[in-house]
Structures are given as C-alpha cells and as structure tokens.
Amino acid sequence: MERESSDDEEDRQNLIDENERKLPHRSGFQIEDFKSRLSAHRFSFNKRYLFAIFPPLFILLIYFTTDVLLSSADFKSALLKQISLNKEIQQVLLSSHPSGNLSELVDDNGDLNFVAYSFNRCPKVNQNMSQRPTIEWKPRSDKVICYFSLPLPCYVDDDHVKKLKSLGISMGKLEPAWAEDIKKPKKRTAQDVQAKFSSNDDVIAIGDVFYANVEEEWVMQPGGPLAHKCQTLIEPSRLIMLTAQRFVQTFLGKSFTALHFRRHGFLKFCNAKEPSCFFPIPQAADCISRVVERADTPVIYLSTDAAESETGLLQSLVVLNGKLVPLIKRPTRNSAEKWDALLYRHGLDGDSQDTLKFLIKAMTRHFFSYDQQSLGNTDLHLAEILRRMVVLEEIFKVEAMLDKTICAMASVFIGAPGSTFTEDILRLRRGWGSASHCDEYLCQGEQPNFxxxxx
Incomplete structure (x- = not known):
C-alpha cells in the first residue's frame, strides 16, 4: 500500500511540473511560419511551372543564336518539321483514344494554328542571283561543243541536226570536248568544265548535259552557272502562259501542289536503276499526303500519263485529316468552259485522245480494208492521216507545255525522279523564282517497299 501511495504521489508531482512548465508564446500571426510556408509554396510553384517555362525560353535562345549555324528560315523549317513529326506520332498513339481526333483538339487549342500562321512552312527558295558563282558567257552562233561523245556527239542524231538547220540555225561539225559516255558519266568539277569548254570561238550551245555528273551547287542553282543576259531557251508562249493562268484561276487558286506522276513505260525504266524509282500507289499516296500536309494546300494538280485505274486508286488514298485531297487534271475540251478559249481561237486546242482514236481508226481502214472504193481513195486517206498526225503532234506539244507551265506556277512541286519532263519543270521554277523549299521528287529518300x- 505504501508503494502504491508513493507511486501516486510521484505521478501527481510530475503532472504538476508539466503544468507549471511555461510553453513558448504563440501569437495569432506567426511571421516565421508564414515565411516557411511561403518558401515551400514557392518551391512547389517553381517545380510545377519549370517545365512549362523552360522549353519556350530554350527555343527562343536557340532561335536568336542560330545565325552562327543556320539561317532563321532553315531553323523555322526544321522546327516545323519536328512539330509535324510530333503531331504524326501523337495521332498514331492516340488514334483510338475515346476523346476524339487529336488534330481537332490541337486546332481548338490553337497551338499548331499559331505555328501555321506565324511561319510559312514552304517558303520560296532565296535566289541570291547576284551572289551565285558563274562563268561569264557571251553566246553567238558560231560553234557547238558536245559534252557527251558516246553513243553520239551531243546525243543528237541526224534528224535533229536537219531540224535545227531547217530552222535557220547554222551548225558546223559537232565536236566533243572529251571522251564521255552517257551511260557512265564521270564525276566532273566546275573547273573541269570551264577548262575544257573555254574557246576563242563564240559558243551558242553545249550539247545535252542532262546526265552530266557535275557539281550540283553549280549546275542546279537558280539561274544556272552561266552569267549571261539571254532568256531561257525553252519558255512557254504568251498564249500558253495566259491559258495556264486562267486554268489556275478557274480550278486551283493561289495555293496548290503540283504532282508529275509518270507511270507509262516507267516501271521497266525505273527497275533498271539502282535504287528503283517506281513506287506502289499506296506508298506514293502516303508520300504525297505528307508533302501536302507540310505545304498546307487544299488541292493537287495532277500531270500524269497514268491509267484511270491508277489515278482512281491514288485519289482514294491521298487523305489529310480524314478528308480526301482533290486531284485535279485538265478536263477534256468543253465549249462551256472559257479558260482555254485563247487556244481555241488560235487553232491550238484539241483533244489528243479523240485525235488518236481517229488516227487508229483511219489507219485500220487504210491498211486492212479490201474494199475497192476505199482502195481508190488511198491518197486521200494517207493525206488525212498525215494531217491528223501533224495535228496530234502539235496538240501533244501544247498539252505538255501547258502542263509544265501550270506545274511551274504551283506553290509546291512533286516530281518524278529520272524524268526529263520533271527536270524541265524544276528548271522553269528556278528561273521564275517559284521554287519552294518543299519541292522534292516523289518519295524522295525512300525506296519502293516492293x-x-x-x-
């Protein structure tokens, strides 16, 4: 009992001591606590918004310091390509997400719209005509020097020489500058060309150099490597220029992508090359869609010799943001349409397909008919066939130049690799200053997947 009493007394004394101990005074507003809470809040704030603030500052820092490494245009182009790639990746990852189409969400938030309005995704190529490296050239009609010697000098046969002479062009003997085979062109520098083609004689032309392997920064630059005051040799006539402009105003508008889609006879030609340049329709459609997305154009002008089965499939597969991008071809002759009235008035219009059908029918009747009356009109048949053949050739020339002119006027151009038709268009675009940073060959940098x- 004494022990229990002693323990109770000890506990009571401890309680009294604790109650009598003075606690630190706490006011209703503690400055120190507020500062500690504020610093913790600030740390939380910095941690929360650090990743939101840092990327824009980093981009701005890179933007204002790119003069040493890149031009601002190149940087903007690279930035837009990265944004476009990020968008494609997000669309793939979230394509089945129940919240809906990602592109619509991004557009609603205004992020990519801001970028699109801030920068031109496909600016024109800066010509810098005054700064390009050139060779002085003052041409006069005295001499022709051939770049290629095999299989023919200048790759020109006797028929071409006769046609040139019939135009009043006096030509001496075609003289190759060196031994050069068109099938195996050697790598040449601008200095090599200048040394071999320098002459005391005035020069009017250098033979076909389409397959020449010369420094691209010289040959492919806008305006070419020759400093002269001549106009480009092959230019569309005023009638074709006006007709092309009227077609663009009628069907295409200011912003459009042009596509040269070469198919006829191209399968064997491309497969003989390494790598092949003949792409399956689905792969081609995917490449075209990517360019159109970057160019942000509503329609595509289609210059092609492909069959309807191929162009129909291509049209069904060129899709952007869930919508088909229209492929527009030149329509057949229609008197209700006035965009080609100038050609009609000057006798340069016509339907090549109708003329071709007539020729096939007429030649069949002429060579396979045993009717005496038909045989009696042989000369008339031959005369009409020859006349229509001349007409057909002229129609093809007009249609080809009209297609080239329309393609040269496009905001962005997609060409067929290995095609001289495409190279003519690219040459016109460089000469006219319409070349774009988005111009490219179909599926450039890729190989056919089959x-x-x-x-």
Missing part, C-alpha cells in the same frame, strides 16, 4: 524481278 520491287518486281527483272526479266
């Missing part, structure tokens, strides 16, 4: 065996 290639047939050779024969």
């Amino acid at each position: 290639i047939a065996d050779n024969e």
